[in-house]
Amino acid sequence: QLQLQESGPGLVKPSETLSLTCTVSGGSISTDSHYWGWIRQPPGKGLEWIGSIYYTGTTYDNPSLKSRVTISVDTSKNQFSLKLSSVTAADTAVYYCVKHFLQWEQGKMLLYFDYWGQGTPVTVSS
Amino acid sequence: QSVLTQPPSVSAAPGQKVSISCSGSSSNIGNSYVSWYQQLPGTAPKLLIYENDKRPSGIPDRFSGSKSGTSATLGITGLQTGDEADYYCGTWDNSLSAGVFGGGTKLAVL
Numbered sequence: 643q644l645q646l647q648e649s650g651p652g653l654v655k656p657s658e659t660l661s662l663t664c665t666v667s668g669g670s671i672s673t674d675s676h677y678w679g680w681i682r683q684p685p686g687k688g689l690e691w692i693g694s695i696y697y698t699g700t701t702y703d704n705p706s707l708k709s710r711v712t713i714s715v716d717t718s719k720n721q722f723s724l725k726l727s728s729v730t731a732a733d734t735a736v737y738y739c740v741k742h743f744l745q746w747e748q749g750k751m752l753l754y755f756d757y758w759g760q761g762t763p764v765t766v767s768s
Numbered sequence: 769q770s771v772l773t774q775p776p777s778v779s780a781a782p783g784q785k786v787s788i789s790c791s792g793s794s795s796n797i798g799n800s801y802v803s804w805y806q807q808l809p810g811t812a813p814k815l816l817i818y819e820n821d822k823r824p825s826g827i828p829d830r831f832s833g834s835k836s837g838t839s840a841t842l843g844i845t846g847l848q849t850g851d852e853a854d855y856y857c858g859t860w861d862n863s864l865s866a867g868v869f870g871g872g873t874k875l876a877v878l
Contacts, residue, residue: 679867688770688869688870688871688872689805689813689856689858689869689872690869691866691867691868691869694867702865702866704864704866704867705864705865705866706864706866738812738813743818744860747819750799750800750801751799751800751860751862752800752801752860753801753803753858753859753860753867754803754815754818754858755805755813755815756818756824758813760811760812761812
């Protein structure tokens with residue numbers, strides 16, 4: 643059974659860079675058609691897709707985060723990581739790492755998130 | 769403000785049926801498949817429906833999904849108190865080139 647586990651600091655100072663790592667177990671991160679991504683949820687609010695990466699290094703970022711996002715993959719460690727720069731209080735959230743599908747099917751984009759980590763809370767505060 | 773629009777809350781009695789709507793546009797729901805997620809209090813979301821109407825293994829057939837034009841609907845029959853949760857719809861937006869979600873709907877089983 644595939645499992646994902648987030649790790650990283652729970653407290654980040656404003657203007658600094660938030661760094662999280664997701665360790666994948668029970669399967670290979672280098673599996674065809676499997677994408678690996680990050681989703682966050684501010685306290686009491688809904689879900690926001692941050693971005694994703696394929697094991698080849700191809701990335702997809704949410705334009706709303708204005709290029710503050712860097713997602714990388716380390717296939718030797720079966721891990722992928724998130725860096726979010728210049729954080730503010732608005733970046734306070736629970737951050738989830740996810741595995742998902744993203745592919746064209748019969749002329750339409752198929753996207754769904756089928757495995758989720760337990761989530762890690764990150765607070766931005768001085 | 770979310771790209772997809774869901775009602776903030778719905779409620780129904782145990783054993784009854786409820787529908788949760790998700791409204792979008794031609795740049796998202798109209799040209800992409802929809803998925804649905806259940807988030808029980810204090811837990812990570814769980815995939816309920818993918819590709820508009822397919823259920824992952826282990827999801828009971830009390831949960832169903834449908835799509836028409838630029839809207840989608842999650843149906844839940846035989847409501848149980850354990851179904852009380854937040855429900856989110858999600859899809860891909862071609863204009864934004866991004867995954868997008870609805871704002872979530874809180875289901876109360878009264």
